[in-house]
Amino acid sequence: DAKTTQPTSMDCAEGRAANLPCNHSTISGNEYVYWYRQIHSQGPQYIIHGLKNNETNEMASLIITEDRKSSTLILPHATLRDTAVYYCIVRRYAGNMLTFGGGTRLMVKP
Amino acid sequence: DAGVTQSPTHLIKTRGQQVTLRCSPKSGHDTVSWYQQALGQGPQFIFQYYEEEERQRGNFPDRFSGHQFPNYSSELNVNALLLGDSALYLCASSPGLAGGGVDEQFFGPGTRLTVL
Numbered sequence: 641d642a643k644t645t646q647p648t649s650m651d652c653a654e655g656r657a658a659n660l661p662c663n664h665s666t667i668s669g670n671e672y673v674y675w676y677r678q679i680h681s682q683g684p685q686y687i688i689h690g691l692k693n694n695e696t697n698e699m700a701s702l703i704i705t706e707d708r709k710s711s712t713l714i715l716p717h718a719t720l721r722d723t724a725v726y727y728c729i730v731r732r733y734a735g736n737m738l739t740f741g742g743g744t745r746l747m748v749k750p
Numbered sequence: 751d752a753g754v755t756q757s758p759t760h761l762i763k764t765r766g767q768q769v770t771l772r773c774s775p776k777s778g779h780d781t782v783s784w785y786q787q788a789l790g791q792g793p794q795f796i797f798q799y800y801e802e803e804e805r806q807r808g809n810f811p812d813r814f815s816g817h818q819f820p821n822y823s824s825e826l827n828v829n830a831l832l833l834g835d836s837a838l839y840l841c842a843s844s845p846g847l848a849g850g851g852v853d854e855q856f857f858g859p860g861t862r863l864t865v866l
Contacts, residue, residue: 674854683754683840683857684793727792737783737806738842738855740792 644728649745652722658715660744662728665709671732673704675713677724678743684727687713718748752777754843754858762864763831771826771861775843781805782824783855784816785840793840799824828863836865 645663652658664673675687688695688702690711695702701714715722727743755774763769775782781800785793795808799818818824822843828835839862842855 683842683859686854686856689854725792737795737798737808738785738793739795740785743792 644730644741646726646728646741646744648742649747651747651749652715652718654720654748654750655717658718658722658746658748660713660715660726660728660746661710662713663710664728664730667708667730668732671730673702673708673711674729674731674738675700675702676727676729676738676740677722678727679721679724684740687726689731718746720748720750722746723748754841754856756839756841756858756861758861759859760862760864762866764866765831765833767831767865768827768829769831769863771828771839771841771863773824773826773841773843773858775822775824775841776856779843779845779856780822781844782818782822783842783844784824784826785842785857786810787838787840787860789837796826831865833865836863838862 672689672691674689676684678684688697688700690702690704704711725743725745727740729738754776757772783798784796786796787793796810796814797804798806802818813829815827838860840860841858844853844855
């Protein structure tokens with residue numbers, strides 16, 4: 641599976657949009673981009689995934705560039721409860737293991 | 751509908767001992783994966799079980815072994831514990847390798863193992 645690069649940490653003001661970037665320049669055509677987050681002392685939580693089209697669900701939006709070499713997770717109205725470590729993962733197919741990197745530590749501030 | 755459950759929540763062992771951690775998958779899920787998360791790091795894949803067999807394995811020594819039962823629940827066993835085995839052990843379940851679709855993994859809250 642392709643490797644991902646994320647900033648170590650980011651801050652966001654409460655109520656504003658949080659935009660978390662991820663670089664996956666070596667991604668293959670059949671690899672999906674997944675986002676998980678981990679709130680302190682809890683197990684990781686699935687957020688969203690996509691292949692090449694932009695995706696939106698009740699939690700977030702995922703914007704994937706046309707060349708698929710990078711993506712951005714958008715939390716439209718960040719709250720204090722969104723403070724967590726966010727992991728961008730590239731994964732080949734169903735059932736394959738998740739390879740977690742260091743993630744981005746997002747701090748939402750009042 | 752209960753999600754993924756793990757037991758115990760916390761565990762303290764001494765070096766050289768053996769430990770067994772347990773996981774019950776989310777209802778309808780038949781694939782279980784185990785991850786180790788050291789303090790300050792992302793989770794690392796240990797192995798995955800499907801149809802009571804180990805299907806994939808990460809870079810962990812043979813001291814780490816597992817089992818899956820007919821009801822899809824799973825155990826993680828670690829023998830000859832080392833100080834470095836202290837970590838949060840996470841179990842994740844998913845709909846299954848035979849699904850063909852792109853499934854998401856649901857994680858349990860983890861078992862915090864401390865080796866003294």
